[in-house]
Amino acid sequence: MTANHTPHATRERVIDMETVGRRRTMKADRIAPLLTAGDPLADAVIAEFDLYGPEARRALDAGLRKGLARLDERPPEAVAALLKQVETTPDWVDPLMLHRGDVVSLSVPPLWFGLCSITSALVHACASPAGARQLIRTDRPTPTISRRLVETGVWARQTVRPGGLLRGGPGYVATVEVRLRHARLRAASLTDWNMGAPGLPIGQLDMARTWLGFTLIAFEALAAVGIDITGEEEHHLYRYWSYVAHLLGLDESLYKDVADHADARRLKDLLDAVTAAPDDGPRAATAALVGAQAHTTAHAPGAILPEEQLRDLLHGVLRRSLGNLAADRLGIPGVPAATDLMPLISTVNRQARYWQTFSPASAQAARRQAAEEPGPGPGPEPIAVVLPLGIALQRGTSVHRSATPTA
Template identity: 30%
Template sequence: MTDMRWTNEFLDSMREQSDAPADEAVRSLFAQGLVGSANELMKQLVAKESVSVEQLPAPLRGYFEQSARMPSWADPELIREGQAVFSRCGSLSVVALVCASLPTCYAGAEGVQVLHLTARLQTDTKRRIVETAQMVVDVMSPGGLEPDGWGIRDAQKVRLMHAAVRYLIHQSGHWNPKWGQPINQEDMAGTLVTFSVVTIRALAKLGYTLSEREAQAYYHAWRVVGYIMGVDERLLPEKYEDGALLADTIFKRVFCASPEGQAMTRALIELMEHIIPGNVFDGLSRTLIRHLVGDSTAELIAVPPSDWTKSLVKPLQLLGWVMDEGDEQNVVNAKLSELFGRKLLEGIVWVSRGHERPPFRIPEELRQSWNVRGREQQL
């Protein structure tokens, strides 16, 4: 049953809405011939270098000042509790992101067209995944959503990049108006709930079921991120249960098979198999995706068929884990998924993001608690 707040008529209207403050900042940059200097500043923002507001061109100065404001309903205690959940879940959070959140986004046939028009699907997937994972870590790490926190800066940066992409796509003349605006409000909200609702559901399938309070805290933290990123507040319901209903409503509307979404999924699976060393986990990435998103969504994005039980046999044998009659299979699945996530995270740490981009960074306290080996982090 569709909530009366999110009727098809309303959500259709949201497909025609984008993000006025960020769009205006980008239009002003182009109109004033400031794109070159803005690009340099964006490189500094990506590199986490300190850039004072006074250094920014006027359009960006106003944008960063306005978009850094927290909503009146932001609850610092709930945010901290949500971040604590992320810390406790550890590498399972990474599995949920890469094997549930991202594939769910690829099932949105119209929204994924933006990726198709702005990047080479195969070669750009690695950078997109690593930068998305970096934003998630920055947002959900302790202090990430405090004033001048890395999470706030990342959200502001992504919001501005979305506006730049919209501007350039409109200039290209290759956008189909039937898809609505590029990176429109419905697609933004749909993407946001993959980081909250879809992740919470995936964690349960991985053996970590959150309490009602934990789920609300985790959801609340991402609700705040949505506000910072310019999502319409009508698409940011207060309660997790309503957020879950909105997610299902949007997914029902936008999910459809597309060559672009299927190509993104293939590239994602290939990347996971490439960055995890050895062959212990071969085939497990596609198995996890299908397990976490469900067969119907997996078919839309062309995830190869898999048998969860059979896919566990090889890693269980090689790792020396024997399941006795008294063992709970879901416990073993969770243990295996956690190890898979840790190896995946270690692979992401070592992935290069390209020229002038910093290596993937994890706060020292999280790296130690998650037992993730990799580059030394200077925070």
């Protein structure tokens, strides 16, 4: 990490300290250090992997699945420290919440979870030039983008499933693996990163963008297709994903006060204030993400829309969820009114969700039907269609519609 660094022609990040200083949620003296903050525990594990080789890797794998106390031999120091941190469950975590899983994300039908949640989350992450640079590292970005879509979808479903984040569960293990992948990317990037420019690659602020992608950004995209959630569901969502942030190694100050979409928007505004405007990298990454998702969905079993229409649909979702100004900066084209399917889709989804949550009986029937349908992926994975909270969402219950930003 002390090797010489090749300067970049342009700065990877910019920071408006005056704007940040006016934020009530986090002052400039707090956000500035996070520009160059990584994840010391995970970074140290990567160093031990390089030093000890497969022995350290096997120790971590065993520790994640069995627990630190059940290992036959004491693992290397950094591996032990990371295991101790992820096994220390914060006192605000409700064990029943982990057994239920992310009940809000599980309420989203698999098709829309993939099209809206996964795509918009990755587009938001790569809207930062620093993030896009990590996503497109070759002259042939399409295979990398397609693989990232699949990997992200698998991780997200493992993370939200009931019991997925319990110690040793698939989401628990996969989330720590994502954390270590970030650390590996940081280590690789530092060999040619301009350390004089603010912004560590895949550091705390990039991880915060990723976290917002699967909370605020994903559900603004879902709202664009008529899948709204209530204020109570927002609180469930952020409580669950706060624990995901803990496992990802995110600085607690970035997420501890985020309890709903309004709080998340304030954090997003703060991150946007310290992030450079999109350049050719984010625009290329966005186009590749949309193209790969449209291609994959159009060729999936049971597909009902051709690739071109799916691409238009994704453009419409992203423009409504990100706002016209941000969409223009990312090169996301508008959709002609004559071919825009969004009004019809949002109406159908909103009506379907209303009847599915009309009464406890209808909600139970919808969950039972969804459980019999395999989700997308390598094997059957039932995904509920409505919120499995045991809460009667009676007719006339007010639904908080996530605001869609405009230019």
